[in-house]
Amino acid sequence: MATVxxxxxxxxxxxVQRVERQDWLEPITERxxxxxxxxxxxxxxxxxxxxxxxxxxxxxxxxxxxLTDIPIGAWMVAATxxxxxxxxxxRYDRAADAAIGIGLVGAVGAGVTGMTxxxxxxxxxxxxxxxxxxxxxxxxxxxxxxxxxxxxGARATGRTFADLGFAVALGAAYLGGHLVYRKRIGxxxxxxxxxxxxxxxxxxxxxxxxxxxxxxVRGVAVVLVRRAGRVYALAETCAHLGGPLSxxxxxxxxxxxxWHGSRFALEDGxxxxxxxxxxxPCFEVRIRGGQIEVRSPSAAL
Numbered sequence: 142m143a144t145v146x147x148x149x150x151x152x153x154x155x156x157v158q159r160v161e162r163q164d165w166l167e168p169i170t171e172r173x174x175x176x177x178x179x180x181x182x183x184x185x186x187x188x189x190x191x192x193x194x195x196x197x198x199x200x201x202x203x204x205x206x207x208l209t210d211i212p213i214g215a216w217m218v219a220a221t222x223x224x225x226x227x228x229x230x231x232r233y234d235r236a237a238d239a240a241i242g243i244g245l246v247g248a249v250g251a252g253v254t255g256m257t258x259x260x261x262x263x264x265x266x267x268x269x270x271x272x273x274x275x276x277x278x279x280x281x282x283x284x285x286x287x288x289x290x291x292x293x294g295a296r297a298t299g300r301t302f303a304d305l306g307f308a309v310a311l312g313a314a315y316l317g318g319h320l321v322y323r324k325r326i327g328x329x330x331x332x333x334x335x336x337x338x339x340x341x342x343x344x345x346x347x348x349x350x351x352x353x354x355x356x357x358v359r360g361v362a363v364v365l366v367r368r369a370g371r372v373y374a375l376a377e378t379c380a381h382l383g384g385p386l387s388x389x390x391x392x393x394x395x396x397x398x399x400w401h402g403s404r405f406a407l408e409d410g411x412x413x414x415x416x417x418x419x420x421x422p423c424f425e426v427r428i429r430g431g432q433i434e435v436r437s438p439s440a441a442l
Contacts, residue, residue: 160268163268170267177256177259193416196254196415197254198414198415200418212281216310218237219237219244226296234291242288248280248284251277266324273316280310331419332378333376334359336359338436339425339427341433351366363376364387366396368393374426375422375423376422376423376424379403385400398417405420424436
């Protein structure tokens with residue numbers, strides 16, 4: 142059993158590596174990505190709000206993985222009911238059809254949110270994400286055909302298409318897991334240290350108004366910002382995909398990541414604009430003896 146599992150794992154990892162090496166996908170994925178970006182930008186403020194909603198900024202967690210559970214779960218139910226129906230009984234047919242229909246609705250939502258997240262990926266991650274999406278589109282098409290066949294009375298053929306769709310969906314899910322757990326797409330990239338005491342960060346005289354400054358405090362990158370006579374400190378690594386906030390733009394209320402445009406409040410790190418779905422860690426600041434010092438907000442509780 143262990144040998145079989147090892148071979149299966151090796152095959153899956155080899156398949157992912159082959160996808161990552163498909164350089165011919167670059168111009169295709171780049172054009173599609175630019176079209177998605179342009180579509181949201183054309184919507185102005187409304188487009189930006191829709192984009193952020195689909196990312197899950199309101200949820201505090203990416204929305205895409207929440208919705209992917211719907212088709213996978215519904216189609217798993219359908220597969221179970223189909224298995225129970227293979228002895229010729231018809232009492233599970235309507236339930237199986239309903240489960241497939243629910244899965245198709247969920248697949249649309251998962252597809253739209255996944256496409257919205259995918260627009261921020263690059264290089265190998267973009268290629269793997271593209272294939273992940275195309276496999277999910279294929280699985281959805283197979284289940285659509287299956288449902289149509291079932292309603293026409295060709296249930297045996299319909300079950301075959303559903304079996305194929307489920308196998309393809311599992312392959313797509315593996316690629317999705319690779320992007321999350323191996324490539325860290327969609328997870329919180331910002332460090333969240335807990336320091337019990339104030340730590341020296343920078344002499345106050347070295348911090349210029351509205352110019353973000355990166356400093357290292359106990360091995361953690363921190364960005365310091367002086368704005369309107371007050372000093373703010375946030376984690377320098379953007380929670381979205383690890384962009385350098387010290388290279389971003391500062392305005393009256395926030396700082397914007399230079400990579401994908403996430404904007405965080407200087408006051409408390411809350412999300413002012415996506416695509417980040419995670420708040421940015423911020424630190425308590427004090428100035429003592431001409432030195433800027435920082436510590437974790439939790440240390441003051």
